[in-house]
Amino acid sequence: MRRRNILLIFASCCVCMLCGCASRGSGPQGGPVDSIPPRVLGSVPADGATGVQSQEIQIRLDEYVTLDRASEQVLVSPPGLSQPIVKAVGKKVSVTLNDSLQPNTTYTIYFGEAIRDNNEKNAVKDYTLSFSTGDKIDSLWLSGRAWFAETLKPAAGVIVGIHPATAEDSVVSKQPFLRIARTDSTGQFAIRHIGEGTYRVYALSDSNRNYTYERNEPIAFMEQPVTVSDSGLVLRLFNCLIPKDTAKLKVDSLAADSIMRDSLAADSLTRDSLSVDSIRQDTAQVKKAKAEVKATASLRVVVEPADTSIYVQLLGGKDDVVATEAAGERGDVLFKELKAGTYMLRAYLDLNGDSVWTTGDYYEKRQPEPMYYFPKRLKIRDNWDFEETFRWKEESGRPK
Numbered sequence: 163m164r165r166r167n168i169l170l171i172f173a174s175c176c177v178c179m180l181c182g183c184a185s186r187g188s189g190p191q192g193g194p195v196d197s198i199p200p201r202v203l204g205s206v207p208a209d210g211a212t213g214v215q216s217q218e219i220q221i222r223l224d225e226y227v228t229l230d231r232a233s234e235q236v237l238v239s240p241p242g243l244s245q246p247i248v249k250a251v252g253k254k255v256s257v258t259l260n261d262s263l264q265p266n267t268t269y270t271i272y273f274g275e276a277i278r279d280n281n282e283k284n285a286v287k288d289y290t291l292s293f294s295t296g297d298k299i300d301s302l303w304l305s306g307r308a309w310f311a312e313t314l315k316p317a318a319g320v321i322v323g324i325h326p327a328t329a330e331d332s333v334v335s336k337q338p339f340l341r342i343a344r345t346d347s348t349g350q351f352a353i354r355h356i357g358e359g360t361y362r363v364y365a366l367s368d369s370n371r372n373y374t375y376e377r378n379e380p381i382a383f384m385e386q387p388v389t390v391s392d393s394g395l396v397l398r399l400f401n402c403l404i405p406k407d408t409a410k411l412k413v414d415s416l417a418a419d420s421i422m423r424d425s426l427a428a429d430s431l432t433r434d435s436l437s438v439d440s441i442r443q444d445t446a447q448v449k450k451a452k453a454e455v456k457a458t459a460s461l462r463v464v465v466e467p468a469d470t471s472i473y474v475q476l477l478g479g480k481d482d483v484v485a486t487e488a489a490g491e492r493g494d495v496l497f498k499e500l501k502a503g504t505y506m507l508r509a510y511l512d513l514n515g516d517s518v519w520t521t522g523d524y525y526e527k528r529q530p531e532p533m534y535y536f537p538k539r540l541k542i543r544d545n546w547d548f549e550e551t552f553r554w555k556e557e558s559g560r561p562k
Contacts, residue, residue: 266296306395316349468493
């Protein structure tokens with residue numbers, strides 16, 4: 163009996179120990195999070211291959227992968243009339259080029275961040291694959307940056323392309339580019355694997371991905387042809403003004419006049435129904451509100467060098483134009499009765515003398531009027547008078 167009791171006690175202790183060990187965790191905790199992107203093991207054709215005739219490209223990776231927005235991120239240069247078919251199966255990515263390959267041409271496929279691992283979605287960043295249908299790989303390049311002409315904000319994700327310098331001006335709206343690249347988040351671009359020659363350079367927002375210019379799309383163009391390998395190119399995108407239909411404007415104007423007359427009649431009836439005391443009360447409230455928000459700060463801007471074509475604009479926190487003043491012969495601008503807040507300054511050269519900033523026009527070969535930003539944001543406080551010197555020729559970008 164005593165021996166049996168000892169055995170029971172021993173067994174109970176073993177059970178308790180096992181339960182205690184099991185309760186110390188909730189199962190396997192796993193290792194560290196995988197932060198390593200997939201690695202390319204090889205491709206068919208190989209990167210840098212020549213004499214390629216197949217329109218099928220296969221890429222092998224070291225782990226299972228998936229695709230993220232491949233239709234947006236994968237870019238083929240030179241572009242075809244049809245978009246490529248991109249698929250991921252297991253540890254392979256395939257690209258099918260639907261257009262026939264051009265002879266003696268270097269092809270470059272930009273994958274951006276489209277290829278990612280299955281689990282943590284780590285991206286293979288900026289992977290490119292190049293091959294040639296001829297006996298050599300073109301190795302020259304063009305690089306630079308693109309920004310929006312009026313705001314100087316980086317033009318991220320736009321297409322930059324080239325045409326031969328001898329092509330007609332209309333080629334940009336009729337034929338896809340010879341070679342293309344896409345700008346990064348800072349507006350930087352590099353068109354690689356270009357053959358020797360002189361080219362015209364363009365940038366397009368190209369929302370429909372046809373690699374040609376349509377008049378409702380922002381565009382930028384270099385005024386003069388460039389030779390490879392040039393760097394430091396600057397492209398300023400602008401929206402071209404589209405002429406309005408005069409006949410439609412007349413009809414709209416007549417309709418607007420009719421609506422205005424009806425509105426005036428209704429307003430007359432409404433005014434007759436209001437009491438004089440109500441009107442006086444409303445007027446007093448408006449005057450009181452204006453008195454309460456009256457601003458007292460001022461900002462004097464000295465423009466160097468002075469130029470009668472310079473106009474200075476004061477911008478609010480959302481890039482809204484608070485005021486615009488001509489610099490004049492003295493280059494002295496004063497902004498009065500400002501509310502406390504953070505502002506930006508910019509200036510434009512009024513080249514056509516119409517007092518407003520004028521956009522460009524590709525078919526008239528007119529660039530947008532130059533815009534310059536003061537290098538820092540200005541913090542204005544109530545009851546203070548501020549002064550800044552704006553050396554506009556020294557400035558090339560907007561403040562951070």
